[in-house]
Amino acid sequence: MTHNDASTTSVQRSAGTDNEPDFGPNTLLKVRNLSTRFFTDEGQVNAVESLDFEVKEGEVFGIVGESGSGKSVTGLSILDLIESPGRITDGEIWFRNRSLADEFNEQQSQAVRDEFVNLLELPESVHRSLRGNSFSMIFQDPMSSFDPTSTVGEQIAEAVEVQQRTSSNPRSARSRTQGYGFKSMVLGSILPSKSFVTEPSMERAIELLELVGIPDPKKRAQEYPHQFSGGMLQRAMIAQALAGEPDLLIADEPTTALDVTIQAQILSLLSDIQEERGMSVILITHNLGVVARVADRLGVMYAGEIAERGTLKEIFENHTHPYTAGLLGSIPEIDEAERLRPIPGNVPSLLDHEMGDRCYFADRCPKAMEECMEKPPEYEINDDHRVRCYLANREFDEDRSIRDHFDGEGGEPS
Amino acid sequence: MSLLKFTIKRTIHGIVVAWAALTIIFALRFISPVDIASALIPPDVPPTARESLIEDLGLDQPWYVQYLRYIGGVVQGDLGYSYVSRISVNQLAINRLPATLELAVAATLVSVVLSIPLGVISATNRHQVPDYLASFFALLGISTPNFWLGIMLVLLVSVMLGWFPTSGREFGFYEAMRLLILDGNRYGIIQWLYHITLPAITLGTYYVALLTRLTRSEMLDQLSEEYVRVLRAKGLPETLVTFKHVLRNSLIPVVTVLGLQFGSFINGAVVVEVVFRWPGMGEFLIRAIRTVDWPVIQGTLIIIAITWVTINFGVDILYTIIDPRVTLEGESE
Amino acid sequence: MSSDTLVSVEDLEKHFDPEDSFLDKLLNLETPPVQAVDGVSFDIKRGETFGLVGESGCGKSTIGKTILRLLEPTGGATYFEDENIYEMDKSELNTLRQDIQIVFQDPFSSLNPRLTVGEIVREPLDIHDIGTKAERREKVVAMLERVGLSEDQIDRYPREFSGGQRQRICIARALVLEPEFILLDEPVSALDVSVQAQVLNLLDDLQKEFGLTYLFIAHDLGVVRYICDRVAVMYLGRLVEIGPTDMIFDDPQHPYTRALLESIPRADLQEQHRTIEGVSGDVPSPRNPPNGCRFHTRCRDVIQPPDFEFEQETWQNLVTLQHRLETNPRSLSEYTIDEDTSDKETIARHASRIREVFGLPTLNSDAESVINKAAHLAVQGNFSEAHQTLNNAFTTICRTRDPSGIDIGEDREVACFLCYDEPPSIPKTPDASTENDND
């Protein structure tokens, strides 16, 4: 496939021609063939590689994986938040949005299919205008996710303001900065300036704080991030993400930095809000317990790919991919204390020249076979379950094992 | 901690620092290789008058008595009399201080007005042509000596092009403003601007370089902070991200440096004032050193020290405005 | 102290004095000390893995550092093989440092990037001047191989290794002096799950092989359950429960332990249907911890005053209000009205708003008038009197007395009045610390 194509510098527009995307009735977002790469001094890093998945309306889609598996980059790619030296190099991100589809149907018909638009083919400014009101995102560390010198209330009110300005004039970049002229720019860079945020936005921000269960929201809105505890701040971040009433919330490790008791509070808050508003959520985490608690379907990511995806039940009880098995086997459970079955080896390098053209998990896989030296396609096990592993249609054959190519347990390929 | 308590605390800090400075300045007299009496008394004074002058000046007293008198004098605002001009040092300093402060403020403005946009452009265009250009200018500025730049500017802009006067200060700012406000006469303020431009640019340039680099690196630091990504994720326009949040946070260390530099502006002013015949404290101090006018040397140093302490105090207060984490330290948990 | 005890911690206390200057004292700007560790006692038996768990800021890492005398305690003692380490002189301490080693959480920052792996592991040998050069190298190689690295990696630098490998290097460095006791301060929490399991297994194997004793500090209860023999649970600088791991996990006694275990999401299909009885609110500040049982402000099972019968939830809300009035009354200023407003209706409206926010419905009991009075006082900005009013009427043992750990058999101790056969009586005089204004 295209994963080694280092010269690809722009999104390939023709991706849709060879196989048309088909959308399910409740599909909200469909990511196809997404590749995001980072061009670093050490070489090209294939952070996300030919990724496919879809998110349905009103569901929680979990993305699980270890650090460096590309799960965060996936979330950032959807919001076009990839920063230099990274770039989305290929793929399509289809998003259901009738008004956009109508708007671009004529001028850019290749970017429109029914009610869906391919965000990567729309102008960048349009893609970005969806931030806040169609998509929003919450991050791992609430303490570093707020500007330390603006009040929490103001930061949330900014989100409200953006949403209001956008809804009154969706595609105008100018309207978003109206009232924020040169004077405000200069003053705002020195003094705490409220010139962007209006009184109603501030009131709405206070309502949102109350909604996420922050006591004394009026007073708390006037406080600065450092005056909040981690848990409170994570609630505030959720409030901020809700300000734009988004269709899709991307939660990137929303509980990882928090203590377990707080983690439980935040998870139930997220889950309540999701149900109440019927919005879709992409939940990115390394904690299988967290997905188990709130996700409907999930994808297990490894080395920039989704190795296995399906409903929670399929993945937990009927997993095919040895990596999924390894991941589940590595977790020390509080209910029993049997010996862990760790995955040998290390998290793989994503440097293009070190990746090779085989199953990326083969060197750590206890069931690696000869065919694994070639990249496996994605097999469909059933409607709710797909896997990128040869074991989907054949049994592990000891004779064909290539385990000896690689070091034994605990050994590191060097 | 309330602002009031913070202010009290900072004031006491300031007083302690000022006291230390005063003591060091006092000690200078004793460290100086020249006999204090001969330094304090003009060489032409005949021996009889000399004795009485020594008595008058209290130089026959033990050092601690002299010290107490000296501190007492400073506390009462009495800095003694210049032996060269026989005028009270206070009077002289009052004439001189505004000039230096004007120059320092103007230089600060020059450096801020030039460096912050440069820093922003540099940071937002990292590793692109504007960034390299800004870095080049920064390097140029930092490696150009003040006096040389001053002389070159005078030669080019004043002597050859005749755009600005070579030196001097026709009007003080206060005087110029009074003229403007009371009489509606703009002549004074125009002259003031006309004369201060070159010295301010000369003095400010070095700091342009420094502040540009600082702003750039702070901006880059801030831009890599997680909250910037969050601001973008919520759809905030880039202008607001850059100015309302990133720049504002980047300026916090810049303000600290500015505050510290305001003091060095006064030091740097010594050279610039001499080159531009700018009648400020620096030029005054140099003259006093040349004539070994001890009361003036002491008085000038004291005023510089006190100005510096005061300005840093001001910066601390400003800090509490731009960085809410400062005053509220200790309250939250 | 029984002979199989290796480390014994007695009444350890570590308060961090804020760095107040003389001026701060003069101007009365002192900040109260952080009571990071406040009277903690436990024994660690030879050859066991003793776990110390708790949420961030509970003081578990401070205990670790204090035990190693990386921090000086403000009270109490730690005995290592019956020697109080706080009374040791330099040379004794030096010997002790060979017997005790530490592995930190972050393998990225705890390795000197300018030294090779070989040098890093050899460094303790150099410092304590053990063996000849050749012996040292031999030892280093053996140790590296033991933790799963190979001899040809000895001249590489830390940056060339992954996180898991670096933590192996840290372990090798800790083991090279053949210590008896290793303090593992969150050794796996910076690692990916798959690698974390490798390291945990390695630690387990090494313990058996070398007869090591571990103090394992962690916040991940799954990891603790997996590796520890006995566990102590900490909350706000105190131990709330201590006992054998299985018992604590299977039958937690302290409400906090229960809530902690409840809160952990399980990687299990049944997870979505499990109702979590967690804790509400945030951990209070260790500068100003609650009186009595430190957990009572968040405890679901806080004991009711003997003369009343509230709904447990109402009672808990009442405790929350009491605590707020005591420690942070200014946060209630939103509900107050101007002092000179005497409009009864307005006062009543605000009072009922407070009650609504704090979840205090109208009650049909003697409590009603007290609560109402307190709410009115609070509305008028008279927080200390409001607090006094509530305090006089409703006193709970959890608030007035400090539960000390009680032995409930099977090697377990719990610091909770619920576990007392007969709770001690409430002291007659309400506690005097109610004027404690925190700003």
Next chain:
Amino acid sequence: MIVTQGAHTGTMDPQDFTGSPARSIIFNAYDKLITLDFLGDGSPIPQLASGWDRIEDEVLRINIRDGITFHDGSEFTKEDAAYSINRVADPDVGMTTRRELLNVEGADVVDGENAIDLQLTAPDPIIVQRLGFAGGVINQDWAEENDQDIGQIENGTGPYRLVDFEPDVSVTFERLDPDEYWDPELEHQPAVDQSLEAFPEELTYQASSEASTRISQLLAEESHIINGVLPEDMERINDSGHAEVRDVATDRTMMLMMKYDVEPFSSLQFRQALNHAIDKETLIETVLEGLGQVTHQVTPETWFGHDPGLLEEDMYPYDPGRAEELIEESGHAGSEITLAVPQGRYLKDSEVGQAIAGQLDSLSNLTVDVEIREWSSHRDLISPEYDPAPAFHFFGFGSAPNDASIKIDRNFTTGRLDSDFSIFSDPDIDALSEEAANTLDTGEREEILQEANRVVMEKAACVPIYFQAALFGTNTDVVDFTPIPKEEIYWFSMNMQ
């Protein structure tokens, strides 16, 4: 007319200032009883005095002109004249100009005559010259009223009136209307052939210690006259087309001072050797670009008591061979000596000092080091109070009344009231000096002083090298600018087209 000098004045007190920059400024507004013919031969001329008469050896009667008023309108009286003298003469008041009036005990008004009597403690044959170089006349009532502020305000009788004074920064004068001034035709100044009307109506003095700043001002036509131009900048100024450089040999004798009682300088042969060892022409040519006038005695040609015999005849021609011989004879062969040199006081002082040391050092039996110090600290070293003073230093002795006795008394005598810079002592010189001080007959006195000049050289009391040149830059609009040997820039020495 804007003049920019290297230094300025912090005070306007005509009796309590130091330095020629202050002198240049103050005497535009203040007249003296007697002044000197600065543009001419420097002889005393009556200013506010109408004449004088030595009525006794130790009493000088000075007649006062009538009808002169101060700028504040009050009349100038003999009381004011006496007050002005007494204020300076009283050592307890501590006026800096007292140096010239050390022999004055006080002044009394003369009853019935518009005159004062100056009471002297010694005959002082040059008291009139000294008065001409001393302080100005002030109004008694005004002075007593404004005791603290005299330095900041002005009330003189001079042709210019103070308009604006910023101490050490700038001072501006306006010219009086000719009919306001007591001598509109300037008849009392023989060397000035124009009337007051011809001189600038407004006169500003500024200061800039940086030569480059002064030159920039001149070239930008912001300043009409500057002083202290460096030789290397001459070409640039002359080429600019609107400014030019004028130079004048001043009265400042640049010489090497030697301490008479410190070896090896205590040896006459050694001192003579040093005199032989310096190639004065080459020094001026190479270091000073030809600016400077070689001398073989300490007194300038225009001064009273100059020895014309020494003008052409060089007692010590440049002869390094002879110098080496003399050192050999002195018994100090192989000596190591150090020359103390100031920096920032005289024209290219440190460069000249280094060149001198280089010439001396090239003698085969002498080693010479140089110690260069910033002027202020060098001045402390050579001040009378400092002990031990350097035994060998480079010194320039300048502006004073044009009388040889001053150069000799102050630099080479012992025990005189004003021998403040002297590190030399010789009975013959002391005797001649004493004799000159007590001889009132002009002809006789001239002979004594010429003899003294010769003896100073015979005893090799110093190594006179050159008279320093002063370089001024003037705008081409300035006509009739006459630089004077005293280095000052007075109103009457300039005019503008």
